[in-house]
Amino acid sequence: MARAIGIDLGTTNSCAAVMDSQRPRVITYKGGGSTIPSVFAIDDSGNRLVGQEAKRQAQLNPANTVMASKRLIGRNFHSKTIDKVKQVFTYEMLEGENKEVLIKIKDQVFTLEQISAAILQRIRGVAEEALEAEVDQAVITVPAYFNDRQRQAVRNAGKLAELKVLRILNEPTAAALAYGLGKNLEQRIAVYDLGGGTFDISVIDIKDRIFEVIATGGDTFLGGVDFDDRLMRHVLESFLEEHGLDLSWDRVAIQRIRDAAEAAKIELSARTTTRIHIPYIAKGSSGPIDIDMEVTRSLLERLTGDLVARTIATCERIFGEAGTSANQIDEVLLVGGQSRMPLVQKRVTTFLGKPPSKGVHPDEAVGIGAAIMAHSLSSGSDVTLLDVLPMPIGINKMNGTMHVLFQKNQPLPDYKTRTLTTSKDNQRTIMLKIYQGESRLVAENELLGTFLFRGIRRAPKGKVKIEVTFHIDSEGILNLTARDKETGQSVESTLRIGQPQKPKKRAKPPKPTPKPAPKAAPTPFSMPTSSLMQEIGGAVAAPNLGTPAASHSGVVPDPAEAGSSEGLTERLDSPATLSRPDVLQPSPTAPTATPGAAQPESAEDADTALASTTTQAATDPGLFGRVMGWFKGLFGG
Known part of the structure; x- marks a missing residue:
């Protein structure tokens, strides 16, 4: 029997969940992991890689590894957001015929829908293996502040991945479902969602099985990767000052420093001090040069304090739009990996006058809520969700x-x-x-x-x-x-x-002959024939996802x-x-x-x-x- 799942399509990581015996659970994959890195790459042999395998080789292949593509999907090539991204990301972006963003990897050009579809197809494949059943339907979550174009692009990506998209669901609303369903609550809650690439805040009323969004807002260009970038730039500036060498032009060095900065940031949520050690980052006049520096939590907070302040300013504005005050909020949910940062929790507690709820898992709540919604839509259960338009x-x-x-x-x-x-x-x-x-x-x-x-x-x-x-x-x-x-x-x-055109059958898709990449005419996106039922650590192939969206x-x-x-x-x-x-x-x-x-x-x-x-x-x-x-x-x- 085919199953319906919930998918949290994240900027840095994605996960899936399902309802089993009227209880939602996150799907775990071989090796015990519950998330898949939202990364797509092509290696030197022409293999298409998705997930952990793609992320693992990113340091040596940064120009052909696509990370954080969720920040680009549905956006205009000439927008200020894309101008910022081009200064940070290591892969090449092109302008399409309709001013959309295209990604050039080696001699092929991909749409953002195709990149997202490859990640969704990977999630679908490992979910089918874990559930031992076909998965043909899904609810896919997006940031509450996504506009119409971005939402439609995600829906198109789902179609390319051969999924019937039951609904595009806002991430804070999904987290509220995970928190409140079945608890017979009557509360007004705030969902503070600071993920890898986006920030959302929503005020939601819960009355048993009725979830009504009062107001929502956010920033689709504020998330964990921005915190990583601040620390990465600090490392680059310190290295330049100490050794007189500018590493900002070196894609491999940038990727190595970015990975080390992300790891240090995560460690500093549990510790007050850590070290960044990157051997042989450059060659000096007297031989190889390493990066070896101490990083403290207080330093990270100084580098990123203004980013946290931006989230609180957005909260104040959305509370005003909702006609509510902090003392009228019964609970606040912290969702998204970056919400683990102690400074974030401290600022939210100060703003609301109460500590955040421990009732949801920051990494799993959105996927769980999506699974609840998928079950509701596929089975006709009586969950009522009343959402709002995020922007005029x-x-x-x-x-x-x-x-x-x-x-x-x-x-x-x-x-x-x-x-x-x-x-x-x-x-x-x-x-x-x-x-x-x-x-x-x-x-x-x-x-x-x-x-x-x-x-x-x-x-x-x-x-x-x-x-x-x-x-x-x-x-x-x-x-x-x-x-x-x-x-x-x-x-x-x-x-x-x-x-998107109607997808090809999943079995034995043809492998395309690479063609030179035109400025804005993507070649058909297809992946070599291979089983989707592989461990996350292995090279993963996705089936033919069709030609670029017409x-x-x-x-x-x-x-x-x-x-x-x-x-x-x-x-x-x-x-x-x-x-x-x-x-x-x-x-x-x-x-x-x-x-x-x-x-x-x-x-x-x-x-x-x-x-x-x-x-x-x-x-x-x-x-x-x-x-x-x-x-x-x-x-x-």
């Missing part, structure tokens, strides 16, 4: 500001209707750009995608009214439908980064015919709001548009070209305040 979603206005459609912390699911009108005579298409973020300026928010409504009937400007319905499902993923208010004719479009397609409007969201009527129709469900079920979503279905219908349309409705993730921010910004964004960005 809206469209651009003529002055470059964002017209907010859905406010932050809006209960999910929800939908709104708005009316668009044509701005030119005989206009045939209307384009709409959707943004997500907390800034008033669209240029500072994430462009989720571009929707194009075509085939509009010819009429004088202002005569055609297009009613657009924006629907956000329980996972925080947006879908759109549109209809002509006069004729009732429907046009549907769905916001997507791209859809984009939905629409039509780029002719500038003489097309309009944009600037023609949005200022009159706002009465927004319709969905009632929250009493029992958690997969929420209905709008029908999905068929990829590539839109084609020119006449000679007049023949000069329009196909364009992605999903992965046009960014345009020149300076263009957004201009009347023709949408046109220049397409053809000049």
